[in-house]
Amino acid sequence: MTNLGKQPAAGGxxxxxxxxxxxxxxxxxxxxxxxxxxxxxxxxxLIGASGSGKSTLLRCINLLEQVDDGTILLQGNDITDxxxxxxxxxxxxxxxxxxxxxxxxxxxxxNITLAPRRVHGIDRGTAERQAREMLDRVGLADKAKxxxxxxxxxxxxRVAIARALVNKPLLMLxxxxxxxLDPELVGEVLTxxxxxxxxxxxxxxxxxxMAFAREVADQVVFLADGxxxxxxxxxxxxxxxxxxxTQKFLRxxxx
Amino acid sequence: MSDTDDGWVASKVQxxxxxxxxxxxxxxxxxxxxxxxxxxxxxxxVVVNTPGWPRFRSTFLDLSYGWEVLPDIASGLWLNIRLMVxxxxxxxxxxxxxxxxxxxxxxxxxxxxxxxxxYTDLFRGLPLILVLFLLGFGMPSLRLDWLPKxxxxxxxxxxxxxxxxxxxxxxxxxxxxVHPSQRAAARSLGLNHGKTMRFVVVPxxxxxxxxxxxxxxxxxxxDTGLISVLGVVYxxxxxxxxxxxxxxxxxxxxxAGVLFVIITIPLTRLTDWVARRQGWTGAGGTV
Ligand SMILES: Nc1ncnc2c1ncn2[C@@H]1O[C@H](COP(=O)(O)OP(=O)(O)OP(=O)(O)O)[C@@H](O)[C@H]1O
Ligand SMILES: [Mg+2]
Numbered sequence: 074m075t076n077l078g079k080q081p082a083a084g085g086x087x088x089x090x091x092x093x094x095x096x097x098x099x100x101x102x103x104x105x106x107x108x109x110x111x112x113x114x115x116x117x118x119l120i121g122a123s124g125s126g127k128s129t130l131l132r133c134i135n136l137l138e139q140v141d142d143g144t145i146l147l148q149g150n151d152i153t154d155x156x157x158x159x160x161x162x163x164x165x166x167x168x169x170x171x172x173x174x175x176x177x178x179x180x181x182x183x184n185i186t187l188a189p190r191r192v193h194g195i196d197r198g199t200a201e202r203q204a205r206e207m208l209d210r211v212g213l214a215d216k217a218k219x220x221x222x223x224x225x226x227x228x229x230x231r232v233a234i235a236r237a238l239v240n241k242p243l244l245m246l247x248x249x250x251x252x253x254l255d256p257e258l259v260g261e262v263l264t265x266x267x268x269x270x271x272x273x274x275x276x277x278x279x280x281x282x283m284a285f286a287r288e289v290a291d292q293v294v295f296l297a298d299g300x301x302x303x304x305x306x307x308x309x310x311x312x313x314x315x316x317x318x319t320q321k322f323l324r325x326x327x328x
Numbered sequence: 329m330s331d332t333d334d335g336w337v338a339s340k341v342q343x344x345x346x347x348x349x350x351x352x353x354x355x356x357x358x359x360x361x362x363x364x365x366x367x368x369x370x371x372x373x374v375v376v377n378t379p380g381w382p383r384f385r386s387t388f389l390d391l392s393y394g395w396e397v398l399p400d401i402a403s404g405l406w407l408n409i410r411l412m413v414x415x416x417x418x419x420x421x422x423x424x425x426x427x428x429x430x431x432x433x434x435x436x437x438x439x440x441x442x443x444x445x446x447y448t449d450l451f452r453g454l455p456l457i458l459v460l461f462l463l464g465f466g467m468p469s470l471r472l473d474w475l476p477k478x479x480x481x482x483x484x485x486x487x488x489x490x491x492x493x494x495x496x497x498x499x500x501x502x503x504x505x506v507h508p509s510q511r512a513a514a515r516s517l518g519l520n521h522g523k524t525m526r527f528v529v530v531p532x533x534x535x536x537x538x539x540x541x542x543x544x545x546x547x548x549x550x551d552t553g554l555i556s557v558l559g560v561v562y563x564x565x566x567x568x569x570x571x572x573x574x575x576x577x578x579x580x581x582x583x584a585g586v587l588f589v590i591i592t593i594p595l596t597r598l599t600d601w602v603a604r605r606q607g608w609t610g611a612g613g614t615v
Contacts, residue, residue: 135516174513180529187527188517195510240517 087112088275089134089244103129105299107143111244111277111292116270118286118307119279120279121296122322127279128171131246134277145289148243164192167247168238171253173229175236182217185236188242201256207235211265215252216251217259227258231265239270245269247278283326287311295319348447390579397571397580404564405587411552411563416545417485422492427499428525444496451493459486465556483555491548498540502533539603546595550588564588 087110094107103126111117119127130137134145136152137160144151152162161207175184185204188193195203208214211231221229230250237245247266251259263285270289282288286293286307293310293320295303301314314320375381388471403582429437429444451459463482467475476482506529534541556566564587568580 132512136511137516160515160518161518163516168516170509170513172509174509176513176528176532177511178535187521191523192518210381238515265353303580 081154087115088147088148089277090149091134091143092146094133094145095124095142096133097141099253102299104133107300109294109301111275114273115290115291116276116278117294119277119294120281120283120322121227124301125296127247127296130247131168131239131279133242134246135166136162137168147211155318156277160192164188164240165243166246167231167242167244168242168248169230169237169250171249173221173226173233173253175229175232175233177221179259180217180219181213181219181221181224181232184221185239186235188240190319202241204235207239208232210238211235212261213305222301224255225258227261230254230258234262234265234269238274241273245274245276247280249279249281251280252280256267260316281326283311283323295322313322345523365455382563388578388582389511389577390577393575394579396584398570398583400571401580401584403565404567405584406590407563408549408552408588409591411484411487412545412549413554415484415491416548416550418488419548420483420536421493423495423499426492426528427503428497428530430496431501431503431525448493450497451489452497454490456486456490456554459490459556460554460557462486463489464555479558480555483558487548487555491544491551495541495544498537498544499533502537503529505536506532508594509588542595542599542602546592546599549592551597553584553588 074239084234084289089111091107091109094104095102096104103133107130109117113324119130121127129138133140137149140153141270143153145153147162147166151157175181176187180199182204185207186200189200189203190197205214205217208217211234213228213231216224216228216232224232230253234250250266251262254262259282263282266276266278266285267289278286294301294302295310295316296315297316297318303310303314303319310319311323314323419468426444426447432441460483463486464479465474467482468479470476503525510528510532511524514528515521519527540607553565555564556563556569559566564584565581568584571580572578
């Protein structure tokens with residue numbers, strides 16, 4: 074096992090380091106020989122057409138899917154090693170889904186305290202205090218006792234973000250967290266993501282929001298045909314794309 | 329609805345609507361009452377005028393005899409109620425364990441999964457009365473010292489095994505109806521399979537299948553009466569049978585029947601209420 078304090082290698086390394094990742098469903102190859110790295114405190118934005126494998130990549134990093142080849146290093150440790158305890162890894166990597174996936178039978182507060190109490194063994198009082206602080210941070214201090222179904226989509230998504238953040242993950246994954254929202258609710262969630270970035274959260278964001286990508290991303294990665302077609306700072310990838318697929322995709326997105 | 333302090337006065341259109349609705353309600357109540365009276369009257373007239381009616385009345389509806397045997401049968405019924413409660417608890421435990429075993433994934437669990445499947449297939453296929461006879465008479469006749477010999481015990485085991493198979497299928501349907509994304513969300517927070525089931529999946533599953541579960545409870549209440557075929561349990565049905573065999577008057581059966589209905593009606597109402605509250609579409613719906 075790689076040692077924890079290992080320095081990032083030149084041109085790679087970082088909090089998250091993916092090398093030669095391959096993932097297929099049956100004989101349909103979704104990701105092939107994919108390599109990317111996310112340095113600490115940076116925001117990497119994944120863009121790409123629908124079906125290009127953005128969600129699949131995030132699910133692999135969260136070990137919700139088994140990879141078919143390659144390695145995923147988190148702080149230098151290979152989390153795809155079958156001897157690694159997947160639950161421990163998941164507890165360190167937060168993920169927020171497009172469809173919120175709050176637990177409908179629990180209050181907002183219970184949704185947020187579930188993992189701290191049942192996974193991290195934090196006592197109820199402390200967990201609830203932390204949960205309320207987190208709710209305050211996402212601007213929903215008054216909704217602790219509400220049921221998820223009684224909240225608007227944007228509020229539900231902010232609760233989902235609070236639920237992931239409260240575990241103080243090393244890395245946050247966001248999977249198109251605004252695409253199930255009405256246009257007027259998208260802003261509140263993106264603002265929150267922007268705040269998180271400024272607070273130094275390391276994040277990997279799959280999104281179709283190009284303006285957001287341009288504003289927040291340290292690095293933009295364009296996925297096509299199962300691998301990275303183009304990567305670099307937003308000014309380069311989004312304003313001067315060199316790959317024809319990127320050019321076509323960006324033209325479509327801007328109309 | 330206390331915001332009449334905003335000075336709202338119902339408009340003429342609204343008043344018209346309300347008075348129309350009132351008139352319509354009055355009319356449907358009237359029609360329903362008249363038709364109920366007519367139907368009941370016709371049924372009574374037809375039955376009372378059948379050739380066997382006087383004989384039927386004295387053997388099945390002998391009021392004074394019925395009153396006389398009521399205390400015996402009622403005390404038997406108390407036993408049925410206690411049996412139901414004990415069996416129900418055991419059934420829920422068995423059913424939950426079996427349902428959870430069936431929902432395990434991965435090759436390592438195959439033997440347990442197969443066992444659970446074999447159990448549900450077997451006990452859903454066997455008529456309850458057969459299970460009662462096989463266990464109630466069969467087990468004690470093995471003459472194994474360490475086995476309980478009480479027919480009551482084996483009667484309960486038969487009920488628990490049979491109903492456990494049904495209820496486990498209901499629970500499993502509920503577990504599978506919880507969307508996989510709920511499981512993914514729980515696992516992504518670091519909850520392991522067991523905790524995901526316990527805190528996220530099973531609570532949602534149980535809520536969803538509560539109406540059919542209560543339905544099975546009503547059915548169980550009635551079926552506790554079947555233990556009497558073993559002839560060892562002085563429950564409502566057996567007490568009725570004893571009375572009947574002495575007098576050839578079947579009124580005690582009718583009394584037992586009426587008592588069972590009185591007990592199960594609140595349960596059925598409760599089921600309806602829960603179902604309505606959840607927007608469940610009734611007995612025709614599949615779970
Ligand atoms: N469990 C699965 N089994 C089989 N195929 C799958 C499965 N999950 C995803 N796929 C396929 O993998 C491909 C990539 O899907 P993915 O959800 O990763 O795309 P995406 O880039 O997130 O798209 P979108 O922008 O629409 O969310 C799709 O063709 C999809 O049909
Ligand atoms: Mg997706």
